[in-house]
Amino acid sequence: MVGSIIKRASIALAGTAIMTSAAVAQVKLPATLTMTAYDTGTSGFNITVAIGKMVKDKYGTDMRVLPAGNDVARLQPIRTGRAAMAGMGAGVYFAQEGVFEFATKEWGPQAVQITLSTVDCNGxxxxxxxxxxxxxxxxxxxxxxxxxxxxxxxxxxxxxxxxxxxxxxxxxxxxxxxxxxxxxxxxxxxxxxxxxxxxxxxxxxxxxxxxxxxxxxxxxxxxxxxxxxxxxxxxxxxxxxxxxxxxxxxxxxxxxxxYPYPIYTVYAHQPEADVYMITKAMIDGYDGYKDNAPGALGMAVKLQTKNWSVPLHKGAVKALKEAGAWSDDQEKHNNELYKRQQVLQTAWADFIKTETPSDPTKFTDEWMKARKAALSKASLLDTF
Missing domain, CATH: 3.40.190.10 (Periplasmic binding protein-like II)
Known part of the structure; x- marks a missing residue:
């Protein structure tokens, strides 16, 4: 199921140039870019709009922000390739874990990864x-x-x-x-x-x-x-x-x-070069949006939350390394989170091969048991 989704997803940053040199690349973005965010008026939406204005002013890219009322609606456009990134909250963690609204036959654990996020003066x-x-x-x-x-x-x-x-x-x-x-x-x-x-x-x-x-x-x-x-x-x-x-x-x-919010989220299968470019654009263009929405100051590269609960995409890691905001400790922690995602993805693939219950409630119950067993076998923490 995961493989078929990846194969048919159209990557929203398809126009981005592939880097051919080890040198630091200049930011190149497609003509249009789409992100999802929380509802209009929320801090996450406002910060995303501020980033969009910077992207237009600095790079000439038109950015469309799609407000969505829940986590499923925020992730679906990225999952299907209609958006490049989502401004998520803690829902990105639940999506990774395959719990709550993601403990369904239509979803399951998602190979979601993150780029930049913000923790500012707000709580x-x-x-x-x-x-x-x-x-x-x-x-x-x-x-x-x-x-x-x-x-x-x-x-x-x-x-x-x-x-x-x-x-x-x-x-x-x-x-x-x-x-x-x-x-x-x-x-x-x-x-x-x-x-x-x-x-x-x-x-x-x-x-x-x-x-x-x-x-x-x-x-x-x-x-x-x-x-x-x-x-x-x-x-x-x-x-x-x-x-x-x-x-x-x-x-x-x-x-x-x-906790970080908004958390700019992508899928693991999105090309490293694409995610690198948009992350680098947010880092290099920080001065162009940091004062334009409450909470945006926390997007500063030096203020990024370290060793959180969802791994950073390799493209984001590359951008952070170039900015001098990555450490060996973070590398180790991130690699451990990659392994956790793989355990969950494998557990889901094995589970849906079995004769699963048609009743949605029973399906979720059986998946949660399989999930718990897989994490326990891998000596990984399960808080659900």
Whole structure:
């Protein structure tokens, strides 16, 4: 299945020149470029649009940004070759692992790899309406928490924050929405009390200036037990102090969590030369977009998150090496992540050769058992 997808996928950067010299290449991009991102107004969308303007101004390439409400919709255009890259969140990790919405016959574990990403002054956590009377995560017990249908990343992230106070979805009232934007509109309209997102998302500012107001219950970094619970649900979270965003400033900081977002994602089969060129374009053109969207400053090559949960594409590694932002430790870690992806890809290929259940729920259950066995045999960690 994976092989057939790769064979028929048209590469969106097909016009990129192949390098013939060991010397550092000049950036050459096709006339048009397509990326996917979170909904319009989100920080991920805004950063991607800023990059698109830089690409047009500096390289003459027209970049189209496709907003999408969930992780499946963000990845599908890349999977089918209709887009070159996706501005993902934690969903890229779930796609790699083949869990949640990707634990289906149509998907399975994806050989997704990453390029550049950003962690800036913003944080990622549960935003709570100011009139909900919530000061700590524990105060969310019994409150309405937003989930997005088809977006395991957002939902799992919300659960990771709840886990800080040893809360689960059973301890709150889950309210489902069709998209991320619909969820944020829901909190402004008093249909829900808490939603997961970035402190710098445009919708956060709308909530802050609405009659409800906004607050971010802290996740104190000194609470080891709380953070151990967060990590069990969201192993990709790191401790981070937010100093910017709705209701937050350098004088009013909040200890919470973060992970890279947006994470510019490609597939492993995309040519190294193509991924190298677009990564290099984002590195060389940094000054042209860093001040044009909140959070874009974190795209600086020296600020890239090291040793995360999804491997970097070889094309991105080449660009980072040229920029002096790669180490032997990162090389070792990245190679280990390549091996993890291979274990998952092999496990999936073996699984779909068997007589799998036709019932979607049973199919997922059987796949998760096969996945767990494969990771265990390879002595690899499984947090699901």
């Amino acid at each position: 990622l956590s549960l935003a709570v309406a100011g009139d909900a009377g919530v000061k700590t995560v524990a105060d969310l017990r019994g409150k309405r928490v937003g989930f997005v249908v088809g977006s395991p990343a957002l939902n799992q992230n919300a659960m990771a924050v709840l886990a800080f106070a040893d809360l689960s979805p059973k301890d709150v009232k889950i309210v489902e929405f069709a998209s991320n934007n619909a969820m944020w509109k829901g909190i402004i309209n008093n249909d829900v009390d808490a939603v997961f997102g970035s402190t710098i998302t445009g919708a956060g500012k709308e909530l802050e200036t609405s009659p409800r107001g906004i607050t971010w219950p802290p996740l104190p970094h000194g609470d080891k037990a709380g953070w151990d619970r967060v990590k069990r649900v969201g192993p990709f979270f790191t401790q981070h102090t937010a100093t910017c965003g709705a209701g937050i400033s350098k004088d009013k900081t909040v200890q919470m969590g973060a």
